[in-house]
Amino acid sequence: EDQVTQSPEALRLQEGESSSLNCSYTVSGLRGLFWYRQDPGKGPEFLFTLYSAGEEKEKERLKATLTKKESFLHITAPKPEDSATYLCAVQAGGNFNKFYFGSGTKLNVKP
Amino acid sequence: DGGITQSPKYLFRKEGQNVTLSCEQNLNHDAMYWYRQDPGQGLRLIYYSQIVNDFQKGDIAEGYSVSREKKESFPLTVTSAQKNPTAFYLCARSPREALRAFFGQGTRLTVV
Numbered sequence: 696e697d698q699v700t701q702s703p704e705a706l707r708l709q710e711g712e713s714s715s716l717n718c719s720y721t722v723s724g725l726r727g728l729f730w731y732r733q734d735p736g737k738g739p740e741f742l743f744t745l746y747s748a749g750e751e752k753e754k755e756r757l758k759a760t761l762t763k764k765e766s767f768l769h770i771t772a773p774k775p776e777d778s779a780t781y782l783c784a785v786q787a788g789g790n791f792n793k794f795y796f797g798s799g800t801k802l803n804v805k806p
Numbered sequence: 807d808g809g810i811t812q813s814p815k816y817l818f819r820k821e822g823q824n825v826t827l828s829c830e831q832n833l834n835h836d837a838m839y840w841y842r843q844d845p846g847q848g849l850r851l852i853y854y855s856q857i858v859n860d861f862q863k864g865d866i867a868e869g870y871s872v873s874r875e876k877k878e879s880f881p882l883t884v885t886s887a888q889k890n891p892t893a894f895y896l897c898a899r900s901p902r903e904a905l906r907a908f909f910g911q912g913t914r915l916t917v918v
Contacts, residue, residue, distance in 0.1 A: 782849070794907055
């Protein structure tokens with residue numbers, strides 16, 4: 696069964712304190728892994744797509760990496776405005792356009 | 807709005823009533839989805855559609871129904887058979903040639 700697990704469930708950081716969020720997955724034939732940011736009461740906002748092991752993507756203070764079993768979202772020198780829930784999703788081969796989501800990591804960055 | 811609009815933002819329903827949530831997209835994308843989000847849980851797929859007049863059940867379709875009569879519209883009906891309908895509902899779109907999904911701003915449904 697296709698499955699996506701995110702850890703930790705919640706993370707509290709001081710402003711400037713770098714850290715990483717984890718997304719582990721078990722799917723049959725990964726087509727893509729996606730990271731989203733979600734603010735309270737709003738829809739998820741697309742951040743990155745990763746397609747194959749070894750791939751990396753960067754956007755401002757965020758960097759996403761992918762291995763054959765997991766993905767990391769590295770946050771460098773976070774600011775309070777980075778506080779949000781970060782969601783990971785995968786799309787598996789044979790289920791075109793069907794996405795499986797993890798339960799998210801709620802990040803709180805204190806000034 | 808990222809090319810996809812959900813309405814209303816907040817919806818209240820009495821027990822035993824059906825209610826329909828609207829989802830409209832203006833980017834001519836083939837695939838559309840409905841997800842449900844509960845506190846502390848990930849998004850769970852209710853229904854998805856890849857072409858007009860065709861749709862498939864997701865993981866939690868019981869108590870819900872959809873239609874796809876037009877490419878730009880994918881309304882979700884929450885029926886009285888849905889035992890625990892209070893949740894945040896998200897609609898998404900995806901073009902055939904790209905894997906990523908783009909979400910609307912959601913509808914929060916509360917049963918009173």
